[in-house]
Amino acid sequence: xxxxxxxxxxxxxxxxxxxxxIVIILGSCEQNYSPKPRGYFRIDLPxxxxxxFDTTFPYSFNYSNxxxxxxxxxxxxEKYWINLVMKDFNATxxxxxxxxxxxxxxxxxxxxTLVTKHIPKADAIYDNLVVDRDRNVFGxxxxxxxxxxxxxxxxxxxxxxxxxxxxxxxxxxxxNNDSLQPVIDFVIEDIEHIIExxxxxxxxxx
Numbered sequence: 079x080x081x082x083x084x085x086x087x088x089x090x091x092x093x094x095x096x097x098x099x100i101v102i103i104l105g106s107c108e109q110n111y112s113p114k115p116r117g118y119f120r121i122d123l124p125x126x127x128x129x130x131f132d133t134t135f136p137y138s139f140n141y142s143n144x145x146x147x148x149x150x151x152x153x154x155x156e157k158y159w160i161n162l163v164m165k166d167f168n169a170t171x172x173x174x175x176x177x178x179x180x181x182x183x184x185x186x187x188x189x190x191t192l193v194t195k196h197i198p199k200a201d202a203i204y205d206n207l208v209v210d211r212d213r214n215v216f217g218x219x220x221x222x223x224x225x226x227x228x229x230x231x232x233x234x235x236x237x238x239x240x241x242x243x244x245x246x247x248x249x250x251x252x253x254n255n256d257s258l259q260p261v262i263d264f265v266i267e268d269i270e271h272i273i274e275x276x277x278x279x280x281x282x283x284x
Contacts, residue, residue: 123264124166128271137175137243140275142268150174162272167261169249171269176242185242189218189234192246199226208235208273215276221266230262231269241278245269 124144131147132138135158141147144166150159158175176185193203201224208217217235231247247269249258 123260126268135175136177136241136279138277138279139272141272145171145268164265167249167265168251169247169261169265171265172246172248174244176244178236178238178240178242182236182238182242185236185244186234189232189244192244193220193222193232196222196224196227196229199228200224201227208233213277215273215278217273219270219273230258231266233269233273235273235276237278240280243276245272 124142127143128140129143130138131141137158141162144164146163146165148161148163150156150161150172153159153174156174160173162171162173164170178185197203200222204221204223206219206221208215208219210216214237215235216238217233219233220231222230222232229246229248232245234242234244236242247265
């Protein structure tokens with residue numbers, strides 16, 4: 079009889095220990111479980127070497143060697159409109175040039191309108207004033223922040239009397255600026271180098 083009682087006690091204790099183990103195991107699983115963060119492809123950024131863009135265009139600048147310059151295929155009547163194609167990043171910086179002839183205010187309004195179109199999907203827009211009296215370059219740059227913003231960077235530059243240049247950066251796929259941020263930052267550095275090296279050309283007086 080005593081032996082039977084001891085066996086029953088042992089079984090009870092084993093059952094308690096087994097239940098405790100199950101609770102501990104299940105509890106530890108719940109504590110350690112977490113959804114895996116979304117993964118992104120690794121992006122290798124190229125080494126920079128700068129090239130002079132100095133042709134018969136009314137402006138010149140330095141650009142990075144991973145960029146390919148093409149004529150804008152949709153603006154055949156505008157011979158000074160070009161695309162700076164960044165094939166590795168599937169991105170393009172569109173440059174549009176206009177001669178200023180008493181119409182600077184219209185160009186400024188158009189640039190402002192094109193930037194404000196991104197407001198519905200932007201978290202913020204940060205503008206920065208460009209003033210370089212030595213090069214006679216003045217303008218604004220816009221960093222457009224937000225996961226759904228189609229164009230993360232735009233700018234316009236002018237000498238206020240003869241030249242007006244506008245730039246807009248676009249990526250050729252659905253925007254997801256969380257995954258693109260390292261690329262966006264890298265490309266913006268090169269765009270700002272273009273801005274910092276921009277020079278206007280003026281016709282020699284006859």
